[in-house]
Amino acid sequence: MLEMRHIRKSFYGVKVLDDVSINLYPGETLALLGENGAGKSTLIKILNGDYSRDAGDVILDGVPVHFAEPRDAEGAGIRMIYQELHYAPELSVAENLLLGRLPHRQGLLGWMIDWNAAREQAREALKLLNVNIDPMTKMRDLSVVEREIIEIVKALSRKARIIVMDEPTAALTPPEVQQLFGIIRDLCKQGIGIIYISHRLDEVFQIAQRVTVLRDGKHVDTRPIAEMTHKALVHMMVGRDIEERAEVRKGTAAIQLGDRLLEVQGLAKTGAFEDISFHVRAGEIVALFGLLGAGHNILTQTIFGIEKADSGNVHIGGHPVQVASPQDAKRAGIGFVPLDRKVNGLVLGMSVQKNITLSNWSTLAPFGIFRPKKEMHNTRHWVDKLGIRMAGGIETHTRYLSGGNQQKVVLARWLEANVRVLLLNEPTWGVDVGARSDIYDQLEALAAQGLAILIVSSDIEEVLTVSHRILTIYKGHLTGEFMQSEATQENLLHAAAGGTL
């Protein structure tokens, strides 16, 4: 049904796509894989008319097409679920879902929007994913994950022939992912073709029939998934073998734990969480695992001073701290990688270098004297270490980086900053397998240096691999505590779903 042939694209003279071809059959799911910056999003943005191509053809049902803008692609039945969320924050869920096709009725003063019908239609659409969100809620009042779900529902609720999903599950936990997969299978049965981009390889094996791999803007290979192993797939993406992480960790010696660097006592916030008490020691990596809306995201935001608690205390290094703002939190030695990097994490109009060194002025400018050489040196260090890739140098604005590379920049800032407690929300959101392993190494190294690290992650593999201890949260209450050695997918999910042990 779709062919993209010999596609080429450069940004500022840097080749981003170099003779890439893909094809898609009706009723199949094609996985599109590759490391961060490989060119996946660029390719599908060309398909959707967001970017123009320098060369090559796009052929739909045997007919060459030129989409000058996304509206043209939409007219041809192509739906995008973008890696970056696209929504109007001030509009309601219903308005976002029905944008451009709100139902009307004849009123006294002429045609007017039929809100009752709109609410009903939106409710019907939300049922697709079994989500319990009031259609009249404003988008800005939803959590990031809920907004992502609305994006998915929006694409699914309009008649489509081809649906492209660019990392749709980045913030979804296993039950939500399975729900989405059920829908994808139904769509395929109706003859819809799906292009599925993800860095979670286990998902690709579950949902895709074929896989196309890109590396450095070039087409590496396209193969039936049944012929592939996990290891072979990683090799195709990265061009070398990567050690299996879980194996490595099992062999690591007992870690050295120090004092309680972060201690939370009886923290509560009405409607969000209640009576939360836990601690993280120096040298320890603790994960907080919960399903959609469990309260873990707002909890970390509260510890960092973005949200306000109603009661309870936070101690840092044994001393009570009053954190009323992120500035207070930073002063107390807390670093924070937020879920929505576009809102709280990155300064898009600033260079990679400035973004990385933003929180480390005390070292880079001792006594107010700025040391540009050191700034550049430190930036280069992280760019190498985490494999941050961009078309252009460290002066490139972060706006132009691929999704995964933006995430690495946010992380590099806090690795560079001098903090004692690090809170990380989905630290590897959108990050490729190779870099993911590097990030885990960095986190372990930081813990070994005596930091206390708290991770919130929906990726259960990640939780099991990187943390020493895991706390589960359900409807704003802690429901379980597991040492790494005793944690399994089953018991974590059980506790995160409210089950008691």
Ligand SMILES: Nc1ncnc2c1ncn2[C@@H]1O[C@H](COP(=O)(O)OP(=O)(O)OP(=O)(O)O)[C@@H](O)[C@H]1O
């Ligand atoms: N608008 C743009 N201007 C300049 N460079 C860009 C632009 N969009 C993408 N690039 C560059 O093109 C390359 C490919 O980016 P792309 O977003 O397609 O990667 P990706 O495979 O989707 O990666 P990820 O897995 O991190 O999302 C990157 O080096 C990126 O910096």
Ligand SMILES: [Mg+2]
């Ligand atoms: Mg991308």
